[in-house]
Amino acid sequence: MGLLTILKKMKQKEKEVRLLMLGLDNAGKTTILKKFNGEDIDTISPTLGFNIKTLEHRGFKLNIWDVGGQKSLRSYWRNYFESTDALIWVVDSADRMRLNDCKKELHALLVEERLAGATLLVFANKQDLPGSLTAKEIREALDLDSIKTHHWLIQDCSAVTGDNLLNGMDWVVNDIASRIFTMD
Amino acid sequence: MSSNGNNHLQSAMDSNDDGIEDMDFSHGDHFEEEDLAMGASSKDSGFDSVIGHIEDIIMEESFQSTQNGFLEKYYTEFEDTEENKFCYTDIHKEYISLIETYLDSELKKRIPDFSMPEFSKQLQERRKELEGEIFEILLTFSDFMAFKEMLLDYKADKEGKTIDLSGGLTVMPVQEKLSLDGDSPFCVSGKSLHGP
Ligand SMILES: Nc1nc2c(ncn2[C@@H]2O[C@H](COP(=O)(O)OP(=O)(O)OP(=O)(O)O)[C@@H](O)[C@H]2O)c(=O)[nH]1
Numbered sequence: 156m157g158l159l160t161i162l163k164k165m166k167q168k169e170k171e172v173r174l175l176m177l178g179l180d181n182a183g184k185t186t187i188l189k190k191f192n193g194e195d196i197d198t199i200s201p202t203l204g205f206n207i208k209t210l211e212h213r214g215f216k217l218n219i220w221d222v223g224g225q226k227s228l229r230s231y232w233r234n235y236f237e238s239t240d241a242l243i244w245v246v247d248s249a250d251r252m253r254l255n256d257c258k259k260e261l262h263a264l265l266v267e268e269r270l271a272g273a274t275l276l277v278f279a280n281k282q283d284l285p286g287s288l289t290a291k292e293i294r295e296a297l298d299l300d301s302i303k304t305h306h307w308l309i310q311d312c313s314a315v316t317g318d319n320l321l322n323g324m325d326w327v328v329n330d331i332a333s334r335i336f337t338m339d
Numbered sequence: 340m341s342s343n344g345n346n347h348l349q350s351a352m353d354s355n356d357d358g359i360e361d362m363d364f365s366h367g368d369h370f371e372e373e374d375l376a377m378g379a380s381s382k383d384s385g386f387d388s389v390i391g392h393i394e395d396i397i398m399e400e401s402f403q404s405t406q407n408g409f410l411e412k413y414y415t416e417f418e419d420t421e422e423n424k425f426c427y428t429d430i431h432k433e434y435i436s437l438i439e440t441y442l443d444s445e446l447k448k449r450i451p452d453f454s455m456p457e458f459s460k461q462l463q464e465r466r467k468e469l470e471g472e473i474f475e476i477l478l479t480f481s482d483f484m485a486f487k488e489m490l491l492d493y494k495a496d497k498e499g500k501t502i503d504l505s506g507g508l509t510v511m512p513v514q515e516k517l518s519l520d521g522d523s524p525f526c527v528s529g530k531s532l533h534g535p
């Protein structure tokens with residue numbers, strides 16, 4: 156291992172975490188990211204590469220990586236797995252047509268070795284839309300109860316109103332913190 | 340929960356909305372031996388001397404020209420937009436590996452029995468006391484946002500635009516021509532140098 160890699164790994168043990176936000180295109184990942192950052196969310200275009208924001212939350216420095224979700228881009232996701240503390244899987248709760256696709260992509264990530272230690276937060280986003288499925292329905296559709304390999308939580312939310320985004324983040328930070336402290 | 344909670348989150352995050360990691364400098368803007376001394380006992384001297392060598396290496400012209408060659412090769416790929424292209428990630432990986440290989444081989448030239456595993460053990464033992472610019476600079480090499488900014492600064496320089504130094508630490512070579520007259524072409528700039 157080279158010097159820079161060593162130093163970087165040492166730094167990551169401090170109160171700094173890396174969150175990887177993935178999900179199908181149009182799920183609302185970039186909207187969530189910008190909402191967290193207090194930015195305007197009216198002019199967001201589909202992501203063709205990736206975005207990064209560094210935010211402070213409860214004494215932690217959160218490095219959030221948001222990677223484009225279009226089908227043709229999903230093969231790039233793997234380049235961002237390394238050192239991920241939590242995977243945030245964003246679901247468009249109103250997109251009933253693609254729930255099966257959504258489930259397959261999620262479960263494919265969960266067997267990835269480089270994501271093995273990561274906490275999983277599922278955001279059941281777009282709860283403000285009439286006809287959106289509840290968190291419970293999404294949980295069943297994605298077969299979350301079969302997941303034994305990762306700590307997980309599903310949180311209903313709306314990136315547009317901001318509802319429950321903080322709840323989800325709090326849980327993620329708590330879960331990572333308890334994991335890191337018990338490991339020490 | 341109410342949207343107030345989210346506002347709270349936003350305001351907590353407002354202080355750092357530029358997406359760039361704050362660099363915490365505890366020293367001034369010169370490389371001085373005493374800034375980097377890690378302690379006085381004699382068993383520290385091996386560690387300190389490695390650090391000293393690393394400082395020397397990255398200040399030397401040959402490091403600068405290695406880095407410049409890299410910037411020259413890739414700066415046209417970079418665009419000053421918030422969203423990043425996937426190719427930036429590959430370019431950054433290549434950069435990290437270039438710098439690591441360079442440092443490792445230079446250290447082995449200067450310290451015949453240099454061992455990276457041994458040095459990394461020493462780093463681990465001292466992680467609480469690792470302070471000073473040299474560590475910030477080394478961390479900057481592997482920080483993606485700092486890397487992107489370095490490329491964009493280089494590009495702006497090439498294309499004759501003004502360089503915005505307000506974004507935090509930038510390790511940036513000035514124009515190659517200047518590096519011929521013996522001055523260090525290495526320039527470390529950033530608001531955090533001046534403290535709060
Ligand atoms: N009503 C509603 N619309 C939302 C919500 N979150 C996102 N959207 C909208 O959904 C669309 C897609 O949002 P993005 O944030 O671009 O989705 P993304 O997951 O980043 O998509 P890709 O970048 O293609 O992977 C936009 O038009 C958003 O305004 C939400 O909570 N409620």
Ligand SMILES: [Mg+2]
Pocket residue numbers: 184185186200201202221222223224
């Ligand atoms: Mg997006």
